[in-house]
Amino acid sequence: MSISLADIFLMIWNTSGFAVIGWQELVMIGIACILIYLAIVKQYEPLLLLPIAFGVLLANLPLANLMMGPPDDHSSAGGLLYYLYQGVKLGIYPSLIFLGIGAMTDFGPLIARPSSLFLGAAAQLGIYIAFIIAIMLGFSPPEAASIGIIGGADGPTAIFLTAKLAPELLPAIAIAAYSYMALIPMIQPPIMRFLTSKKEREIEMVQLREVTKLEKIVFPIVVTIVVCLLLPSVAPLIGMLMLGNLFRESGVVERLNNTAQNALINIVTIFLGTTVGATAVGQLFLRPETLKIIALGLIAFIFSTIGGLLLGKIMCWVTGGKVNPLIGSAGVSAVPMAARVSQIEGQKANPKNFLLMHAMGPNVAGVIGSAVAAGFLLTMFG
Amino acid sequence: MSISLADIFLMIWNTSGFAVIGWQELVMIGIACILIYLAIVKQYEPLLLLPIAFGVLLANLPLANLMMGPPDDHSSAGGLLYYLYQGVKLGIYPSLIFLGIGAMTDFGPLIARPSSLFLGAAAQLGIYIAFIIAIMLGFSPPEAASIGIIGGADGPTAIFLTAKLAPELLPAIAIAAYSYMALIPMIQPPIMRFLTSKKEREIEMVQLREVTKLEKIVFPIVVTIVVCLLLPSVAPLIGMLMLGNLFRESGVVERLNNTAQNALINIVTIFLGTTVGATAVGQLFLRPETLKIIALGLIAFIFSTIGGLLLGKIMCWVTGGKVNPLIGSAGVSAVPMAARVSQIEGQKANPKNFLLMHAMGPNVAGVIGSAVAAGFLLTMFG
């Protein structure tokens, strides 16, 4: 084998990314930098948006091939992110994140006022509105379902469903979902003020009743049995969410509870975020469809907020003014951001108004609600 | 594609678990709830019994298919627990749990009195008694070996062996092993009182000698070399147990020691417990064999206790009354529950009697003992 200087320089040039970089990659690198800016400076859900953004960056550096599978004969290894991505593709990571979320979540406010669940159901409205419009815009049913789930305002659920129904839309949907979740404090307040009267917003709610430890322990078991029997396809999400919650409430497995909500969820978040971002290669991402998805995502968030508020108004009317409709918008999930928005808006109308605890009920109900919606869509189009 | 309302309702009903749930699933869900009750309220080894119980629950929700593998052409993903179960099937999880246990275990009392190892050997008697009876009852040799290992009173070892020899018996054996380990304070005392005289139980033992740091560091290396050379099939268990112990005793890798006994073992425990439980599908579990296994497990525990106590009595007699035979029953493993039972029984007979440290020697020796027994059985029937 004889090597000349020219050969080597040529080889280096040929293997450099500069030789083959196209406008799509450049645009995507720019988008990655914007997302990093939003994650760090604007603090838009940084725990996921930062890894996602870095994944976008890595996936669009030409020739790095981090997402490329091994050759068919497995004679050499595939790319790093290809292997880490298997946990997304097989639906493992979202379930493990739900395990950690379950361990972090207190369902006490929901148990204290079970009618919160109605609000958590109503605030899934945007899922279906976005689904219908997406169908009208020509998306296939599985694609439309994945786009609709953005309105669930729940990241792991959206990733779980999209990875199964329309993996080619994964980056757009994940980025839209986490961005809009971060934008909840900007998206919801105008709608809340438009749909409710000052009088409604001023309503102070009675303090929630005490919830016993036993109720909290029985809750995850009952939810698992009932929901997974009614809708088996949602078992990986609801089952893990409730297992995590049982770790938390049982009080006898503090080690597991602690690991589920720290080391395990953090490791999985790093892998999930980076590889979901890495599915955003330029040719696939820079299509008109992506803009449509982003627009549809916003519509979904808006209609979910509207759905929750409208049922909140109905419940206010039915209970003779005991329910502040502002807690309805918290039903979109986006825990705990949406509940805090309810708190802030309530306090603006009435400085003595403290809705946070009351909004946490619909807020965590919204997590169950969007998982159920995802289960239905998976059953239909999976 | 045309969809009518009736079609959709039919589809939902067909995909609901209620449509196909049978009596076996209902019984299993009931068993899962009982196990959860035992884990939380009675605190029966909750770190493993709670995940196992929840796994039983999840596996018996019809149509959720959490343990189903992917189709042969891998066109869609398998169930969540199917993937997590691979670590059990391939024998990885029990070894990693042993790594963590090694990092948590102080072999000092064993090094201070090496004769503890005799008691740790004698207290494996129940393994072989149960094996013989299982053969008589018509179990195949690999099945009988797996049933016998319940008498080792060591969960990871039992799971390791059963996953290789008789995976269809895994849930029954795992549940029996952990339940009886939790029941040690009820199973052992009557036998201890029956087999020993009050005088024997009153014996106070001389304080253990000092063990140097160097002895503790050399110990895991010597054990690894000798045991794995004598019985190579036990290397995954003893090797990892001793690596963890070397992390602990070396004092130079505190980071690894800490992670082995926290994040790593906890993550693996969650995966192992849930998926071992999830192997308990109704049709396989609700057979007469399961009742036989549970009965044989109790016999195994009883005879292991007897084995340890009898050798304890012999050592008491040989040493002219220097050894309290109560420490023999601690040789079954079930660390540190069995050692505490020795302590409590000793103190009942003689309030000035403190056997805990003396019982820890046989107690940790029992872990090595059951691993060696498992290695032998694997060599014979693997």
Added chain:
Amino acid sequence: MSISLADIFLMIWNTSGFAVIGWQELVMIGIACILIYLAIVKQYEPLLLLPIAFGVLLANLPLANLMMGPPDDHSSAGGLLYYLYQGVKLGIYPSLIFLGIGAMTDFGPLIARPSSLFLGAAAQLGIYIAFIIAIMLGFSPPEAASIGIIGGADGPTAIFLTAKLAPELLPAIAIAAYSYMALIPMIQPPIMRFLTSKKEREIEMVQLREVTKLEKIVFPIVVTIVVCLLLPSVAPLIGMLMLGNLFRESGVVERLNNTAQNALINIVTIFLGTTVGATAVGQLFLRPETLKIIALGLIAFIFSTIGGLLLGKIMCWVTGGKVNPLIGSAGVSAVPMAARVSQIEGQKANPKNFLLMHAMGPNVAGVIGSAVAAGFLLTMFG
């Protein structure tokens, strides 16, 4: 099936390691014990050398087959370490370790004085010197490249490259790399004193300028884009190093930062160390090649040190004596050992001399430098 006592004893003997142990295994067990001694008592990079040493021990216990793959029909499971080794083989572990290292590393001193990067480049000299000599000694180009990378003084990089180019040399190269890194305080000082005058060593350097948080945040993004575009094959290493650093510097993902530099890196270190060691089976390791590799590794370290020092002298001369050439040797990487050696040697010459912060720049630059060198070699011979 009929079994006689003799049959069983024969079976036991046949399955015992003593029956088949050869001189190679005995020698390897001895080497493992020496490495354990060096790790614990001499504290030679114990975090990796201890797991490596124990892996050597486990892999040379005959018949334990911990590194054996499953049979082709997957009818039974492979060895424990075989599965854990896949993370090395596929290049996953070194990248994840770089993620943790990135989260632990402060590139501030490098940003404050970017010329440090020249020293981090010069101190890769040994890689190429060792490569040339290895070619002369008859090693194949991929083998020579893997041997050369020892001179990068960076463990994960050496393992990453060798696992891809010459996996059969992995244990020798990994052990050499980590041993020489631990021996830096013995290898470097004589060279440093030989190549520099007392006057040079006495030079005090001006304090580094302040580095803003913004510069630190932009740094990992710029490095990722530029380096991975220039040399795509280095993306798995540099990409993860910089992602970890971005976790650290962004300040908005403290959870991920913490997990990357604790639980995740520790778990991966345990798996990587043990399995890299386990590739050292006697027949492969006990060849003259291994001695050659160890000798070449020392040569590589020496010439890398020389390369850094010589450029340090040039920079001293160019800047009119503002740069103390002793910080050049820190460019080999071996963070932070090499920087401390610069500090100690500087203080010996001039008790008021504090070079540590100044040496940290070249030190972390050396990590980037060896990753770039590895990327080049992978492009050439991968």
Added chain:
Amino acid sequence: MTLGDSLIVSLIGFSVVFIVLIVLSALIQFQSLVLGYVARSKFQGDRQETLTAQVPAPEEKALMTQRTDTVDTGWSAGELRLIGVDEKTAAMIMAIVSHESQIPLSELQFKMIKAID
């Protein structure tokens, strides 16, 4: 898929969510009713019994302490025990601090919450 089909699917899908969550809501109310009576007396009795049967005094105490801690840290409905500060304000402050610092509430320890204005 036609617009009509998508409307039908959506209607059914939205109904499914409501049905499942209404069923859940009913079950929780039922559960609370049943457990409400049994809970405090029976459950705690059971537990203490198990403990006394199994373990000597010192450990029981350690156990109790541990358990109380767990109970106190959640900010759920009725478990907030606040001293010297308005309950609602404290709850809000704690939730916000927890969210912003990315530390679950169960891991935060508030020694004192003092009004500034």
Added chain:
Amino acid sequence: MTLGDSLIVSLIGFSVVFIVLIVLSALIQFQSLVLGYVARSKFQGDRQETLTAQVPAPEEKALMTQRTDTVDTGWSAGELRLIGVDEKTAAMIMAIVSHESQIPLSELQFKMIKAID
């Protein structure tokens, strides 16, 4: 497999466990004999030597502190150093608390163990 076969297998299996553990026991006793003499002087000397050779004073101190901590936390045979309280009671209490709280002993810090009765 016949009953006779199973008896033979069991006998052999039980013997294997005894043989392996007896061999281990003998080796540990042998190891303790050998190391007993060398240990304290040689090992510690070696270690200190390495340290002084490699590192300046301040770090040595940090190292020593760290190492002592590790040594003190285990509750093995002779390393328990108890002040003002019966050794055996303390050991028992610590082990029990450790087990019940699921915290390894090395991570528990006992500031004071006081008899109540």
Added chain:
Amino acid sequence: MTLGDSLIVSLIGFSVVFIVLIVLSALIQFQSLVLGYVARSKFQGDRQETLTAQVPAPEEKALMTQRTDTVDTGWSAGELRLIGVDEKTAAMIMAIVSHESQIPLSELQFKMIKAID
């Protein structure tokens, strides 16, 4: 591969390392120049703005504390704030202690560094 080839490969390889790191060095210097002016005013302003827009007062304070902590713990170039002790000695001691104890500097808290000699 001949000796000549290996020499060429090495020359190119070494050049590649230099080229990449020199490019990096230039970019960092350029970045520092650009950011140097913008940084302090613009960046911090931006951030504070976002905060005030989004959140009420108490949380902002918690945030600030957290952020300051992060900034203070690194021992990078100019962020060391030392009181009552020689800067360079302190830096060295901290780095050494951090290395030896295997605790990243950001997790170590030095309450006081006192000279012994």
